[in-house]
Amino acid sequence: MTAQVHNGKAIEALLSRLLATGRYATADDALLAGLTLLAERELLRSAIQDGIASGSGIPADEVFTRLKRKYASSGSRPQS
Numbered sequence: 001m002t003a004q005v006h007n008g009k010a011i012e013a014l015l016s017r018l019l020a021t022g023r024y025a026t027a028d029d030a031l032l033a034g035l036t037l038l039a040e041r042e043l044l045r046s047a048i049q050d051g052i053a054s055g056s057g058i059p060a061d062e063v064f065t066r067l068k069r070k071y072a073s074s075g076s077r078p079q080s
Contacts, residue, residue, distance in 0.1 A: 015027055
């Protein structure tokens with residue numbers, strides 16, 4: 001699929017810098033990296049919404065207290 005994209009001067013300057021420094025070999029590589037980040041952000045947003053929809057959570061200090069008690073009573077230590 002070929003897309004024609006109109007880039008503003010700031011975007012063109014950024015792309016030129018990325019190519020000049022060798023960070024990306026081609027403009028397509030840089031644009032693909034940007035689209036990959038957008039896709040990851042959308043997945044993260046979806047996961048956050050799923051978490052919110054799942055109900056209220058448990059405070060972290062309560063979770064850590066439970067874990068400390070569990071490992072203290074079992075005589076074993078959690079692996080780091």
